[in-house]
Amino acid sequence: MSKRERLARACKAAGAIVALCGSMMAHAENWPSRPIKLVVPSTAGSTPDVFARILADALHAGMGATIVIDNKPGAGGAVAVNAVAKAPPDGYTVGITPPGPLGADTLLQKRLPYDPARELALVTLAVTQANVLVVRDSLKAQDMGQLISALQKDPDKYTYAAIGAGSVNRLCMELVIQQSGTKMTRVAYAGTPQAILAVVSGEVDMACLPEQAVAAQVRAGKLRALAIASARRSAVLAAVPTLKELGMPGIEADSWMGIIAPAGTPPAIVNRLRSEIAQALTQAQTREKLRTQFMEVVASTPEAFARTVQGDVTRWKSLIQTRGISVD
Template structure:
């Protein structure tokens, strides 16, 4: 009996000793960073910026691999099914990690079961913009026009079920009106639709619209964030214009397979947060209209729950499905 107890305690002690040791030995070789969208996308840009600095800090290459398709599900599934040893991580967003569970009847992975959140690296505000067909000065004036003529105006999005789609449906619900949805494949085409006058308005990532705003071709009315963005401090929030509780900022988070040892997840978190604290990195992200977040895994999980709670009523009301 005493011998069995001694062996059990010895094994327990060995496990406790191995966990921190594995984190110290990580990374054992090149680290794959999977991005579920194409080169040049916002998640791709932040993955490459952070990976470059992680490579320099840790002396091992962090290699970005793009696996696009199925609204981000393909690449995120690749992370979920990777060996959980810290040698494969990913960068993903609200769609594949939360909202897609509302949009697809069948998912190849369960974000809550198969993914270990590490940290939300940064967030980029979504911006409410209008084109020349809508000569309004602010959100309140826009809402008044929309409310007077339900169904008269239309908006572009980056695709059905995207945050750019759900955000405008939420605005319409708050305003007690209807706005016709015209989906496009990606942000570039969605922006062009507003520029050309095919549609009246859109809520799109800042990086996609601000060059056109600065050129005087689009008018930015508000950011769809809880508070004013440090990246765009002069733009009011939707709430300041009378549309409350519509938050559509686009965050990018680092993730790992669910069974990755906690010590390695903690090491990943600390290293990524250290990179995000670098003034040079913050300058690069600011140039992309991003605000650094660098939160904890538990705070990341809370964000995922908040996104599900926020968008579920909109998805259910409009019966939005992608399969």
Template sequence: MSYQRFASVLAALSVLLCASLPAAAAGWPDRPLHLIVPFGAGSTPDIVARLVSDKLQQRIGEPVVVINKPGAGGNLGTQLVAEAAPDGYTLGLTISGPLAANTLLFKNLPYDPQRDLDYLTIAATQPSILVVSAKSGITDMPSLLAKLRSNPGKYNFSSMGVGSISHLAMEALAASSGTEIVHVPYASSAQAVTALLSGQTQMAILPAAMVMAQIHAGTLKALAVATAKRFAVMPEVPTLSEAGLKNVQGDAWMGFVMPAKTPAAITQRLTKEIVAIVNSPDIKKKLQAQYMEPVGDTPAEFRAIVRGDLERWAPIIKKNHITLD
């Protein structure tokens, strides 16, 4: 075959491929969708995924099957989404780590979150709360900061693991306040809370759902929320910013993504449906019962949140030489 003939065939195939995408989108969906959650059953992302999937399948007329693929800090499941065919039948619900911090924590991340994924919307967010044991005698942020500054390296904090938001937010607090706090990582939020209650650690920044029961019981004391604005459930608790600690945030958000190059008609339809679902009265009530708030932002706003997280965590990770390789 001559070069000219080969080029003509290649051009024709390209035209056919491009033409097939709108056709595929027009007939979508005609089979079940797979919703990959890169964390285990019962995790907060899993809860949100199942709430949304139940409603989504009613709205699109096909089953939405939730598949849990935990591992590597959320990288495993997120990679499966990134490498899936961009045909509109695979989506994922992931968190900040696999899209932002993990690009800095892992030297050889097997996917590029900016290049390999289409962003739909952040479904919900949950504030992180700075807590101490009620037995500590620490009652507010000024008293905590005074103790930390007068005793550098004496106090420690528990986290849900190296590189987790609970770890990075506390390191950001230490950097912003000019203090030094020893990190004690645990395998789960439950273990991090247990360490606090037993006195093995003195403080932590953890998702609201993990500590609200203990706050209500009076065994943990909430000093501040690591969010841009106060938490509606506890409006009397200040933000870390109000305590003078700028850019220390630990929002535990969860967002929907799809493989890059998924037909725009499909990503736009799913974004519209998911935004409507998370803002519907019954789902909003169920999210709030788990101390979460619906978001439902645009793909551009979603990407801006990820960029903000990267900018926030990059100097913290570099300063503390944090790595997961």
């Protein structure tokens, strides 16, 4: 190939890149021109679903976009995350993810249907809230000391509800088991509402679930809150101590929710989406709605979101290995 031919080919390739960039810029400038699908990793009425609908309303008010909620429960959020990963990277499919599908599931699942590092774009860690260790009201244990004594006395008797193999609510209970030297049997459920119903009905004995999901049942006396699995006490359940206060340091299992998009989504769209979400979540009216649902606004950058995910992977890896946690 002559020098002139090589130069012509290079110019042609450069022209194609410029055209592609121009097309992507035009696409980003016109976005959104149709409804955006927001994939939710659990059933209607669950904590992520409640957040999704608050966010959808706020985005509609702020940017005029129509947000369509698409509930895809299953596998602790992995079904929804996979749906986002496999969607066209055009800015019209985004999703909500809990910690598990990006963190513990990558350690537990040998063959995840998606690769978080290659198939997903992190947009923002949107909100976080504490998990609460609750027991059925008919259980005699009135505090964590009595609960641990009961577990030690009858090591094969008690059960806990969990959602997905790598969910934070499961890992929280596994940390309690590890630090107290006790045993419990895990019972899996499709979503938070089902897990709560199981504890309230006495189908299982306890669970570690988001504060938004359990607070009403605690106030009604149908569940008893024994501990907060967070760094600090709840403003609403102020009388309930943290697990750290009770001599179980390191059990901080907050339920955060992040926003993801398919990898390859134009950076301009990802940046605008993050900006629009941050603006929507920090509006006084939206922040108050989230506060009533016990959710704290984070609205981080993609880089900060990535650091949170990596921190979770590092933290849960030791527990998964020492406890021999698997997907069975």
